Amino acid sequence: MIYLLGIVKFIGPDLPRMPQITVTNTSSYFALSELITKVMKSNYFAGKSNNMAELVSQLPTSQKVAENAGTIMMYVNKRPYIQLDGGEWTLYPRG
Known part of the structure; x- marks a missing residue:
């Protein structure tokens, strides 16, 4: 799996x-762009808002997805599925 x-x-x-704030939800580049959007809209750099906990609340979450040249793996309803070389999606075998 790839984690951001x-x-x-x-x-x-x-x-x-x-103080440092840790976001524990599954995150993505979309969540990062949403955080930057919220910061800019809040006039953070003009001193209008300094509540970072509020700014990081309710960021969008995303499912885990891993992809390379011939394989895609993702979770659906907490179950891992894999697609090899554009073929059918199958439940990932657990050994």
């Missing part, structure tokens, strides 16, 4: 020092 591990740090001359 992201660290975001906002810096600016008038931003107060904030």
Whole structure:
């Protein structure tokens, strides 16, 4: 599986020092772009909003998906499925 591990740090001359916040939900680049959108809409850099916990709340989540040249693996209803070389989707065999 591939997991997105992201660290975001906002810096600016008038931003107060904030404690680190950890997002524990399954995340994605879409969630990261949503966070950046929320930060910009909140006027964070103008000092209008400094509640980072509120900004990271309710970010979109996504299912785990792994893909390479010939294989796609993803979870559906908490069960792993695999597609090889564009063929049929099958339940991933567990040994």
